[in-house]
Amino acid sequence: MxxxxxxxxxxxPMASEVIEVMHEQMINTFGNASATNYFGRQARKVLDESRHTIAQSINAKDSEIVFTSGGTEADNTAIISTALSRQDRGKHIITDTTEHEAVLKPMAYLESIGFDVTYLEPDESGVISVKSVKNALTDDTILVSIMYGNNEVGSVNPISEIGELLKDHQAYFHTDAVQAYGTEDIDVKAENIDMLSTSAHKLYGPKFMGFLYINDSIHIPSLIMGGDQETKRRAGTENIPAIAGFAEAVRMASxxxxxxxxxxxxxxxxxxxxxxxxxxxxxxxxxxxxxxxxxxxxxxxxxxxxxxxxxxxxxxxxxxxxxxxxxxxxxxxxxxxxxxxxxxxxxxxxxxxxxxxxxxxxxxxxxxxxxxxxxxxxxxxx
Incomplete structure (x- = not known):
């Protein structure tokens, strides 16, 4: 059957073009991108080219792309690292009740250690209004996390309008774009997005691979402790074949x-x-x-x-x-x-x-x- x-x-399913690129990289580019020898330099070249391709897809700088193990890690990093590093400015966070568990569970954790989280309710089409964000905003708000597009019902939130609302506020604006990236036209600069999470396996790329966009003006500590990879923002040796495959999937999504x-x-x-x-x-x-x-x-x-x-x-x-x-x-x-x-x-x-x-x-x-x-x-x- x-x-x-x-x-x-x-x-x-992974695209055949992605599989081909990853297969080639696994055979020929096995070096550690942090090494200074020939094989390390070859891996670094693939890493840098892939980062550039992905950065261009959302109108970001190359330096603003941090590779992660996927959308869950990207969400956790944006939410937990922001909260713990900015709690001297306030302990209020805004999100909504339709978020993925990769956002809701970090929020619940932060509540358990003393943060105040406001959960906005959607309308009957699943959309979070700009007005509800504005009404919930306080001087102590340090983070607003509203998903770009909902993974269950497909509603798209007014991200540009929320970004405009927050651009002069101290709160960082994070959006989980895991379901939207690769299908929607996203411009992090025009939409005033401070942080954005994605996952490669939603657009015909490999699983356990994603990135977190972090605006260059923002400095949050790495959630994963270890080496100095990803300019000290995400420890761990980069997965060059998966990153190259992700970049190929992005190139295909013109x-x-x-x-x-x-x-x-x-x-x-x-x-x-x-x-x-x-x-x-x-x-x-x-x-x-x-x-x-x-x-x-x-x-x-x-x-x-x-x-x-x-x-x-x-x-x-x-x-x-x-x-x-x-x-x-x-x-x-x-x-x-x-x-x-x-x-x-x-x-x-x-x-x-x-x-x-x-x-x-x-x-x-x-x-x-x-x-x-x-x-x-x-x-x-x-």
């Missing part, structure tokens, strides 16, 4: 390619809705109903259809989707994002599934999935 993969928000992907994914959303409508299926959309969100993320509410049963049936029939974030979906606990949007008593938190598209998906796959979905829904409601 063949499988149709529609869980690209959880992870994407502005024109990102636009083409967005248009393709929005077409998939329209295709699913058209088929559902033609077959009289009752459904709702959790998150943006237009192209204003992350087009590759599509969260469907199917009234009366238990998520666990639906996911199992789809999986057995070879269609791979999810109920929410892959980092917490294994427990089948209600989505904290949907609870934040609709409340803990809403049926949506139990009767919804997330479909997320990738560059390898085709209209034929989307049609096959939707027809199978209709078959299962009709079976469960008759």
């Amino acid at each position: 063949g499988y149709i993969y529609l869980d690209n928000a959880a992870t994407t 502005d024109s390619e990102k636009k083409a992907r967005r248009e393709k994914y929005f077409g998939f959303k329209q295709q699913i809705q058209k088929i559902l409508n033609e077959n009289g299926i009752k459904y709702g959309i959790n998150g943006p109903s237009t192209s204003h969100g992350l087009n590759h993320v599509f969260n469907l509410y199917l009234p009366g259809i238990d998520r666990g049963i639906l996911l199992t049936r789809l999986d057995l029939d070879g269609f791979e989707v999810s109920g929410g974030s892959a980092c917490t979906a294994g427990s089948l606990e209600p989505s904290h994002v949907l609870i934040a949007m609709f409340g803990k008593d809403s049926p949506r938190i139990h009767d919804s599934l997330r479909i997320s598209f990738g560059k390898n998906n085709t209209p034929e796959e989307v049609e096959a999935f939707t027809k199978k979905l209709i078959e299962i829904v009709n079976d469960l409601t008759n």
Whole structure:
């Protein structure tokens, strides 16, 4: 039986071009980039070129890119290092209830050691308003962390407006862009972003690889203690093959390619809705109903259809989707994002599934999935 993969928000398959680059680097560039010998210099050259490629993708300086093991480490570094190093200026932090656990758990840790964290609530489309950030801001606020695009429902927050609000405030502005990087056009300077987290495996690159953008004007200590790599901002020998693979994935995600992907994914959303409508299926959309969100993320509410049963049936029939974030979906606990949007008593938190598209998906796959979905829904409601 063949499988149709529609869980690209959880992870994407590595692109063949990325695998080829990484394979070459593993064979030929095995040196330590901190070494001064020939092999070290070769590794340093790849490291510097890759850093430049990635920096250009968000209009950053090369020196502002710090390679990490992924989005979780990048989030933890931005949040915990900022809080501990700036607590003499205040102990108030602002975030929101729809963040990934890689943000929420560091926030909970900081609360446990005496920091005051304000959690903003989204509207019913999953968006955090600029007004709510402004109302929560105090003279003691040292950090605001609001995600760029939501990994479960695809809502995109008003990052530029929040950045404008904070540009003259002492608070650093961090955004988790793990789900948005590679699909959205991001400009850290124009949007007044101080720190930004990403992960390579969301855009056809390797797992356990990401970066944290840190504006040159900001100085926070390394969260990982050890050597002086990454200009003393992240200890540990750099993973040259993975970094080179990440840079190749970024090169592939050109502005024109990102636009083409967005248009393709929005077409998939329209295709699913058209088929559902033609077959009289009752459904709702959790998150943006237009192209204003992350087009590759599509969260469907199917009234009366238990998520666990639906996911199992789809999986057995070879269609791979999810109920929410892959980092917490294994427990089948209600989505904290949907609870934040609709409340803990809403049926949506139990009767919804997330479909997320990738560059390898085709209209034929989307049609096959939707027809199978209709078959299962009709079976469960008759």
